[in-house]
Amino acid sequence: MCPPGCLHSICQQATRRGLLKAGFSLGAIAAGASQFTATPVAAATPSAPATPKSFTDIIDLTHTLFEGFPTYDGAKWFSIEPALTWAKDKLNINRWTLMEHTGTHLDAPLHFSENGMTVDQIPITDLVVPLVVINIAARAADNPDAAVTPDDIKAWESKNGAIPEGACVAMNSGWHKLLDSPKFTGADGTGKYHTPGFHAETAQLLMNERSVKGIGVDTLSLDPGIKLGEFPVHYAWLTSGRWGVECLANLDAVPEKGAWLVVGGPKVRGGTGGPSRVLALI
Amino acid sequence: MCPPGCLHSICQQATRRGLLKAGFSLGAIAAGASQFTATPVAAATPSAPATPKSFTDIIDLTHTLFEGFPTYDGAKWFSIEPALTWAKDKLNINRWTLMEHTGTHLDAPLHFSENGMTVDQIPITDLVVPLVVINIAARAADNPDAAVTPDDIKAWESKNGAIPEGACVAMNSGWHKLLDSPKFTGADGTGKYHTPGFHAETAQLLMNERSVKGIGVDTLSLDPGIKLGEFPVHYAWLTSGRWGVECLANLDAVPEKGAWLVVGGPKVRGGTGGPSRVLALI
Numbered sequence: 001m002c003p004p005g006c007l008h009s010i011c012q013q014a015t016r017r018g019l020l021k022a023g024f025s026l027g028a029i030a031a032g033a034s035q036f037t038a039t040p041v042a043a044a045t046p047s048a049p050a051t052p053k054s055f056t057d058i059i060d061l062t063h064t065l066f067e068g069f070p071t072y073d074g075a076k077w078f079s080i081e082p083a084l085t086w087a088k089d090k091l092n093i094n095r096w097t098l099m100e101h102t103g104t105h106l107d108a109p110l111h112f113s114e115n116g117m118t119v120d121q122i123p124i125t126d127l128v129v130p131l132v133v134i135n136i137a138a139r140a141a142d143n144p145d146a147a148v149t150p151d152d153i154k155a156w157e158s159k160n161g162a163i164p165e166g167a168c169v170a171m172n173s174g175w176h177k178l179l180d181s182p183k184f185t186g187a188d189g190t191g192k193y194h195t196p197g198f199h200a201e202t203a204q205l206l207m208n209e210r211s212v213k214g215i216g217v218d219t220l221s222l223d224p225g226i227k228l229g230e231f232p233v234h235y236a237w238l239t240s241g242r243w244g245v246e247c248l249a250n251l252d253a254v255p256e257k258g259a260w261l262v263v264g265g266p267k268v269r270g271g272t273g274g275p276s277r278v279l280a281l282i
Numbered sequence: 283m284c285p286p287g288c289l290h291s292i293c294q295q296a297t298r299r300g301l302l303k304a305g306f307s308l309g310a311i312a313a314g315a316s317q318f319t320a321t322p323v324a325a326a327t328p329s330a331p332a333t334p335k336s337f338t339d340i341i342d343l344t345h346t347l348f349e350g351f352p353t354y355d356g357a358k359w360f361s362i363e364p365a366l367t368w369a370k371d372k373l374n375i376n377r378w379t380l381m382e383h384t385g386t387h388l389d390a391p392l393h394f395s396e397n398g399m400t401v402d403q404i405p406i407t408d409l410v411v412p413l414v415v416i417n418i419a420a421r422a423a424d425n426p427d428a429a430v431t432p433d434d435i436k437a438w439e440s441k442n443g444a445i446p447e448g449a450c451v452a453m454n455s456g457w458h459k460l461l462d463s464p465k466f467t468g469a470d471g472t473g474k475y476h477t478p479g480f481h482a483e484t485a486q487l488l489m490n491e492r493s494v495k496g497i498g499v500d501t502l503s504l505d506p507g508i509k510l511g512e513f514p515v516h517y518a519w520l521t522s523g524r525w526g527v528e529c530l531a532n533l534d535a536v537p538e539k540g541a542w543l544v545v546g547g548p549k550v551r552g553g554t555g556g557p558s559r560v561l562a563l564i
């Protein structure tokens with residue numbers, strides 16, 4: 001390890017902070033300084049530092065998780081019980097038992113693939129990304145089987161420009177406001193479910209013709225509910241090495257363009273996903 | 283809900299983004315515009331927008347959580363088992379069982395108080411804060427009972443200026459590099475533990491004479507290990523309504539001043555804390 005002030009550690013920090021780039025080294029500065037003292041030298045000019053991301057406010061896109069958080073089949077996927085209590089122990093600690101895919105949560109590639117990345121293997125830089133919000137709430141209010149289509153993506157781009165490199169594309173279906181309603185699971189009593197999601201062709205478009213890290217939904221599933229048991233989007237998208245985030249909250253509070261999404265996913269060895277703290281920086 | 287373009291929703295967005303402040307309304311703009319068309323009017327000038335926070339890189343301060351993550355008494359506080367598997371179900375989901383205070387995790391006020399805030403009640407804006415790093419690694423290498431003292435805080439301030447409003451003050455003791463060593467728990471075989479932490483007087487200083495939201499450590503406990511069973515810092519700090527974060531990783535990778543800490547704590551109803559994704563934006 002470097003002692004404080006060591007050039008190696010200073011250089012490491014500068015590189016990490018985007019101040020130094022490939023082709024620009026402390027050696028080059030020293031050489032430039034010794035050879036050209038009078039005139040600034042173009043060759044020694046560093047490439048532009050990474051554009052800073054900036055924000056002034058923070059919006060929480062996370063639902064509170066509780067026993068009874070909706071699941072398609074009504075099974076309890078999260079439970080919490082006191083393990084140490086103030087009355088007995090003068091401190092409080094609870095024990096949780098949970099299935100990974102409950103609450104506002106991350107889907108890692110392994111969730112729907114044989115050998116995909118586990119949740120702890122997703123690079124952190126892939127979890128802080130530009131947020132694109134596709135609002136289909138008006139359509140979904142009339143039709144809970146509505147899906148984000150390739151035309152929705154193209155309409156967003158006509159208005160806002162190309163989807164940013166490395167973005168997360170999130171569906172705002174209005175379902176984030178229906179957590180307390182039977183509409184959240186959309187069970188129709190005949191074994192079918194009706195909740196909005198991504199059309200399989202949209203997943204293909206985003207995988208093949210755009211550079212997107214993740215997709216997000218404010219429903220229980222990336223796939224529309226009527227696909228339950230088929231999961232074409234889960235299989236295609238997660239197998240491709242990309243991630244998804246489900247049960248997003250509060251999407252009406254973020255702009256359709258310009259926010260940064262922070263997916264505070266669990267760093268659990270071998271995990272297929274799990275409850276996450278998801279924020280928008282705006 | 284507002285339709286797109288509605289003034290109410292534009293105003294809401296602008297307020298959220300710090301563009302409009304108390305005393306400055308769309309009404310005032312309209313009045314200003316109608317009464318004074320030639321000269322800009324001081325009274326209608328908005329107060330300065332919030333200073334943008336900016337970053338170019340992201341550092342993960344989270345240890346990977348696994349069965350066997352160190353605990354003081356060696357008990358297993360996290361376990362993971364397959365619930366649905368690729369071989370049988372063509373998808374993967376695990377079940378976790380955990381005690382809230384394991385891995386890199388958040389301590390909510392309720393953890394060491396009778397009626398303090400639960401983890402889901404901590405405002406999200408209190409979890410994205412300036413990061414102050416106090417490095418006592420050299421001293422702790424010689425003495426695992428070392429503590430962050432009021433003098434350490436004052437030395438940091440002499441060099442860097444006052445601790446920023448609303449900061450998290452984190453101890454870098456070097457213990458984040460000792461996860462695989464018996465030094466991480468510091469058990470000495472006689473029932474005592476030796477790990478660095480915050481001195482109780484330092485907690486008092488930060489509570490009473492600075493404006494600090496949280497404290498952080500790269501060890502298992504905010505209190506030095508030799509205090510185990512007493513917890514003066516846990517009781518004073520958490521009872522005051524502030525939070526703590528324990529088992530931080532990778533603290534050598536962040537500057538002692540200037541980073542933004544994002545504590546992606548679990549939003550679990552009634553929780554006393556829990557495994558968190560913790561990032562530094564630099």
Ligand SMILES: [Mn+2]
Nearest residue numbers: 101106107246
């Ligand atoms: Mn899922």
Ligand SMILES: [Mn+2]
Nearest residue numbers: 383388389528
């Ligand atoms: Mn704790």
